[in-house]
Amino acid sequence: MTRSALLVLADGRFPAGGHAHSGGAEAAVKAGRIRDAAGLEAFCLGRLHTTGLTAAGLAAAAALGHDPYELDAAADARTPSPALRAASRRLGRQLMRAARATWPGPGLDALAAAFPRGAHQPVVLGATARAAGRGPEDAAHCAAYETAGGPATATVRLLGLDPYQATAVLARLAPVMDEVAARATAAAREGVDALPAASAPLLDITAEQHAAWPVRLFAS
């Protein structure tokens, strides 16, 4: 399969629902924790090394073909916030819809049938990469890129941040994304028990606050 399949999957225009999620950036902007490009960079760096690494590990493991039930349970245990569990399953369902239309096949059909309410998004992402003929490294790279790309796009919309600055943040973080993807893939090759569980207290806390806001722009 082609390398360009990875670009199709990683493209922000891939219609899998990500555009309506800020990755915690909306809450961080409101709390004054992201005010500018430097705040966005610190936010994304922390997110990459925590929930980004964890998601990348799950995605890589799913791309390797590890048991999706076990991976889904591992994702649950790594996601204490019910708002984030719900968002992850919803995004998993949305990604599944796009993935089955894009790379149809029995693997994705079986995963969709096994999780009618949606499997966790990184698990579906890994299965999608597999269906697209890409391996665990690519699945982990996609997860890592989304981890920073989501908040960057959201911050452009929320703060009116200069889009060149936001994109430069992503470019500066590229080596970190590579490092996170490499660590995640290495762990996934060792098995489900070796998967990273890195977590970020503020992301969990603010996700619950955000879910309780009466008015918000982003779903999470």
Place this chain on the structure above:
Amino acid sequence: MSLRATARIAAAADGSLPVLESDGPLAPRRTRAAAPGWTRVTVVGAMSAPLGGDRLAIETEVRDGARLRVDSAAATLALPGRVPHPAAYELRLRVGAYAALHWLPEQLVSAHGSDLRVRTDVDLDATARLVLREEQVLGRHGEPPGTLFSRLTVRRAGRPLLDQELAYGPGAPGGWDGGAVLAGHRATGQLLVVDPAFEEEPVAARPLGEHGALTPLAGPAALVTAVAPDALALSRILDAALTELADV
């Protein structure tokens, strides 16, 4: 010289402590339990010991039907050692059928220059109850933090219930003090309550002020996650949650 020490505790349903072994700086002592039907062990003084290179462990087994509370007499202070290696501190907790464990140590303070890896592995029977508190304070008053990695893995009936790893300080990967993780807060902690009764009546998720959240896990358990500017503010959040969620 760096230390290797493993203390062991086992509690039985009749209130006895069939195993109570001190080792090196780790000295578990039987103390008077406030609640009837409970056995209490206090890890005395020596918990303030992990120096660079030390490998300390506490193994605790709460046998079927037993009810055990473990606390500590003082905060645990991670300090730099004479050897440039991280210290390791492992807690292995097993809670059997219809047994209960309250694991309520004092705060862990990560002093400047220290490097500590804490690993807590909890294995629960499906009928077991657990109250577990973790409080981490990054740096003594007014000093920058040491390096702290802390992994908490809780399995219930063999299935993962909660798996979290926190990494702070100069030796942690970048971004730990950014807007996604701590954002300048110097104390963070969790209170985990596992109770089969939550299967029927799970707690409702809600924010606990600006700095905390109460969340139902994907199993019969509730987790309070909090960050705070300092140790005292953190204790206030977690103590209030402890009173609300558990009869401790």
Place this chain on the structure above:
Amino acid sequence: MHLDHGHTHHGSVSADAHRPDGTRRALRIGLGGPVGSGKTATVAALCRHLRDTLSLAVVTNDIYTREDAEFLLREAVLPPERIQAVETGACPHTAIRDDISANLEAVEELEDTVGPLDLILVESGGDNLTATFSRGLVDAQIFVIDVAGGDDIPRKGGPGVTTADLLVVNKTDLAPYVGSDLGRMARDAAEQRGDLPVAFTSLRSAEGVGPVADWVRERLAAWTALPAPTA
């Protein structure tokens, strides 16, 4: 992978005309148009007009979460379980055109939870003249403009005005006050749209939405006249 029980149909992957159980799904009609033109008021009036004879539900795509949904709830035009709000991440046109996954989730969830449904109205967030619905999301779309927005809007065209299956020119009662020439709007619209219909409405009276409701009924009749889908 441990999931090897072959090819199964679960959930529609795109705008299939049938539901997973093989029954015909509800007709989906999108309502778009600029901010303040009266999309939500039109949806509310349609609900009041059609709810006694049809099983219907509404999906809103708010700019700020739930505003339009809250309005419909307050007006009690439908029971709350028949109204779903989709968050759009500050990009309402993306959610109805470029990435329709959240809206497809919402319409399918409505059919699963309150179905069977005859009709689902999908209201876009207030946007500009270029916002149109994907054909993967809706079967037909209504574009709502109003006379107060300027009587040159039909002449300016744009995808909404030009290609919508029905163009609604709302608030005709205000025309004398804002100096809009309804005749000119009708002529310009006809020039842009050819044979596609235009409805002039004023929602000040309960019957004001009548022409739109009639058009919806026609579309629904055509939809149900299609041969039954085979599972």
